[in-house]
Amino acid sequence: DSGVTQTPKHLITATGQRVTLRCSPRSGDLSVYWYQQSLDQGLQFLIQYYNGEERAKGNILERFSAQQFPDLHSELNLSSLELGDSALYFCASSDLGVPEKLFFGSGTQLSVL
Amino acid sequence: AQKITQTQPGMFVQEKEAVTLDCTYDTSDQSYGLFWYKQPSSGEMIFLIYQGSYDEQNATEGRYSLNFQKARKSANLVISASQLGDSAMYFCAMREDGEKLTFGTGTRLTIIP
Numbered sequence: 001d002s003g004v005t006q007t008p009k010h011l012i013t014a015t016g017q018r019v020t021l022r023c024s025p026r027s028g029d030l031s032v033y034w035y036q037q038s039l040d041q042g043l044q045f046l047i048q049y050y051n052g053e054e055r056a057k058g059n060i061l062e063r064f065s066a067q068q069f070p071d072l073h074s075e076l077n078l079s080s081l082e083l084g085d086s087a088l089y090f091c092a093s094s095d096l097g098v099p100e101k102l103f104f105g106s107g108t109q110l111s112v113l
Numbered sequence: 114a115q116k117i118t119q120t121q122p123g124m125f126v127q128e129k130e131a132v133t134l135d136c137t138y139d140t141s142d143q144s145y146g147l148f149w150y151k152q153p154s155s156g157e158m159i160f161l162i163y164q165g166s167y168d169e170q171n172a173t174e175g176r177y178s179l180n181f182q183k184a185r186k187s188a189n190l191v192i193s194a195s196q197l198g199d200s201a202m203y204f205c206a207m208r209e210d211g212e213k214l215t216f217g218t219g220t221r222l223t224i225i226p
Contacts, residue, residue, distance in 0.1 A: 002157070006208075033213065043216035056213050072187065090158060102214060104158035 006105035018079040021108045025093030032074040038087040081112045117217035127224045133188040134220050136205030146207045147188040152202040200224045
């Protein structure tokens with residue numbers, strides 16, 4: 001168990017809908033990262049937050065947004081969903097003292113029908 | 114150009130044999146980190162091993178070692194005495210300037226009893 005909690009584990013929804021994925025980092029970790037894993041794109045970095053502020057942005061669509069709250073949990077919001085958004089979404093967190101080691105949650109499997 | 118290249122989509126190895134998973138990387142940074150993650154069929158990403166670009170010794174973590182050849186820009190993972198539980202996808206990743214990881218496309222390792 002990595003200590004990173006993601007909910008829900010599975011999500012099935014329809015095109016055009018909006019969903020929210022939630023992540024609780026390991027206790028004490030200030031950095032939260034979101035990754036998308038799909039069969040055709042592999043593992044893609046979406047966005048990183050550090051202590052509530054956006055720190056780095058990757059291949060995140062404009063339809064997607066994220067935030068990190070004062071209690072350090074993070075949410076990834078996906079709107080106007082398309083079939084191609086179906087993927088496994090990972091959250092990861094890292095230790096300020098050991099930023100190179102990322103601890104991943106078990107992921108949220110999103111299926112857009 | 115791909116930053117991380119894993120040329121072996123799949124490998125089959127006899128139980129108890131050693132296995133080497135290849136990874137080459139491309140960066141112009143002097144300071145970077147290299148990682149290997151394991152993804153079993155259950156889906157979670159498990160950190161295995163880390164090598165910093167300035168580390169002179171090859172990293173080792175139990176049965177895992179990283180064969181770091183800086184001049185050749187390679188960071189191969191060596192698993193000694195393979196076990197059935199080693200069957201999984203293995204991802205090589207690199208962290209350059211900043212903290213996000215860039216992942217390779219992965220190698221699916223199957224251990225044969």
